[in-house]
Amino acid sequence: MVQYRFLALAAATIAVTAKISVEVHRSLEVAKQSNIRVKFHCGEALANHRRRLKAGASRTETIESVVHSLKEHTRTSQALVKLLLANQSTAVEVDTTWIDCSMYIDKVTNYLMYEINALPQVKSIHLASVRAYNETKSHDQPTSTVNEVIEWGIEKIKAPELWAKGIKGDGIVVGIIDSGVRHTHKRLSSNWRQEYGWFDPYDNTELPNDPWSHGTHVTGTIVGTHGIGVAPNAQWIACKGWNTTMNIRRLLVKCAQFMLCPHDRYGNNADCSKAPHVINNSYGSYSREHLDGRYDCSVESSGYRSRVWERQQWAALYEFGLSCRIPSSDCCRRH
DSSP states (O other), X not given: OHHHHHHHHHHHHHHHHTTBOHHHHHHHHHXXXXXXXXXXXOHHHHHHHHHHOOTTOOHHHHHHHHHHHHHHHHHHHTXXXXXXXXXXXXXXXXXXXXXXTEEEEEEEEHHHHHHHHTSTTEEEXXXXXXXXXXOOOOOOOOOSOOOOOOOHHHHHTTHHHHHXXXXXXXXXXXXXXXXXXXXXXXXXXXXXXXXXXXXXXXXXXXXXXXXXXXXXXXXXXXXXXXXXXXXXXXXXXXXXXXXXXXXXXXXXXXXHHHHHSOOOTTSOSOOGGGOXXXXXXXXXXSOGGGGSSSSHHHHHHTTXXXXXXXXXXXXXXXXXXXXXXXXXXXXXXXX
């Protein structure tokens, strides 16, 4: 009987601690405090959305319902954690992201972490992810000349054949989560949607910019004019997912929230009717935690369809009303 009780106690202990990532345990082994992300169960929020949504709801109404349900659920599910934080003096709530039902807390002690972990609303606990970069400046040199040459890649996927049929992306808005976009680029300046068209959660810059140039390149491939983009008549909006020195996970998720229901540069006056039809994330990471299905369910419940390709790295494209593939090609096969 004693042996069975011991096994039951051990199983219960494993079940509780399984919610805490190995990285958090290791962090607290070498430090008395840690900065963590607390992930809450989100299923109830999406179930509430489906119950409330009326038949025949418009795209905007569907997105508004998802956003409202997630915000409401995040507020109620995190209430007990907020009470725990109010009754101690060290830990500080940094931020909340509703799209993935997460709370970010700094200076958490081992004892407080186990108190939080014991709550049934809590799904998992991870380190608050911050990736540091060597500061990089773009070598992209603005030019006043614009060549009317169709790029080889555009020719290769036969985009001009669609253009000849009048299919150029008219009426479509593409959202870019990347290093930013240089809005003054000659092939991108004419189709940037200025209204609810830019969010920089790092530096709150007023106009789209891109210190890395990667996001500008990506945007050009998708919607660039003068022969460099697949859908030159589509508009684009963008959010800066990282800056020159770091990638902060919660700010990257803030970009996802902006894309689902755009707001002004200060995070206010949200208008879900401004949501883009396609959301593109095309950057690499060897960390699976960086894209762990963090908001797939929320995005799909809003009417988007999500497809994720994984090899050594990952890339994700969220889409609405379209069925797309990411074309790939070996540069050696240009001819």
